[in-house]
Amino acid sequence: MAAMDWMARLREARKTGVVQEGKRKIHCMFSDGAEMVEEYEVCSDQLQVRKWKQKTALGSPGQWVFEVGEARSGAVDTLEQQQIQESVSSPIFTRKDTKTCFQWRIRNLPYPKKVFSVTVDPGQRCCIVRTSNKKYFKRFTIPDMDRCQLPLDSSALSFTHANNTLIITYQKPSAILQLEQEVMEELKKLKMTEEGDVECKTQ
Template sequence: MAVESWLQMLKCSKKTALIHDGKRKIHYLFTDGKEMAEEYDFNTDVLLVRKWRHKSTLGGQGQWRIEIGEHFAVDSSLDAEIKESGSNPLFTRTDTKTQFQWRIRNLPYPKDVFSVSVEPPERCIIVKTSNKKYYKKFSIADLDRVQLPLNSDDLSFTLANNTLIITYKKPKEILTLEQELLKEVKKLKGTSEDDVDCKTQ
């Protein structure tokens, strides 16, 4: 799906907006039944949370799957039974306006132990340690959705307080897309629904 197709799909979805607690919350319902929910900081317009829900195989509501944001900040009841140990590495994505950003907490190793690389054929980023204590492979959903290539030059990482911070510069196509979407989002009234009658392309 190209950038224009994804933007069109977002514009054509049924959207509901709610402004609450300093956040602009948008719920998208797509024609195929998938749902996406986003939360923006009302003052800075930074995207804080994005989560997805698909229909279950029996047609019921599936669980929300978090793409951006802290898991516990969105819904502490999610996976309440399966609590992770406080010392296990904790992987979260928290973007800025110009960068995709991931944090992996509880990694008590020096920076020179880490290797973070882009694997273009697999469309993913790989994090590993030379002491073989940690390995993680993840993709950038935003780039996958619009089929943009990954570029090693846009990737960097740093380490602070046992937290590995991985940063990937957003391509200009994504920045433009996000600005367009924000314009659409800001047109929505506080708690009203906005149905767009779209002609199929």
């Protein structure tokens, strides 16, 4: 769907919002039964979390899937905590954007930077991470780009490596920056329930 289609879908969604713990939390219910929750820093309007829940083939509610951010440690049950502890050294893939970039972090990758290769596959509309020592391989998409039907540009992609973490950055194109501004303007029209005081420090 193009950017205008996504904006139309967002406008038509049933939305509720609350300001809590310095975050603007928005819940969207779409006509197809999908749910989306976003959390923004109140002071900066920076997106912290975006997660989706889709109905299963049988019509029952599915599990929350994080597109941006990750589940808080207290938000998993005992069994999940045990599973996380058992695989504590496994690579952990998360997305945390900035105002101008999509950004992903892959923790627990102790190899030197020269081992890594990060490329764009325009045909498959995805980014690919691989290592020359064949220890790690991952393919991932950029849902924001897919929703707007924008082509992926290899020149927008870069990466660095520090503290056993691979940091991948993709510069947001102007169409995405404009869309995000329009989305924020739309969300700020929503009547919010306020919980506690929000204090923004002046820059």
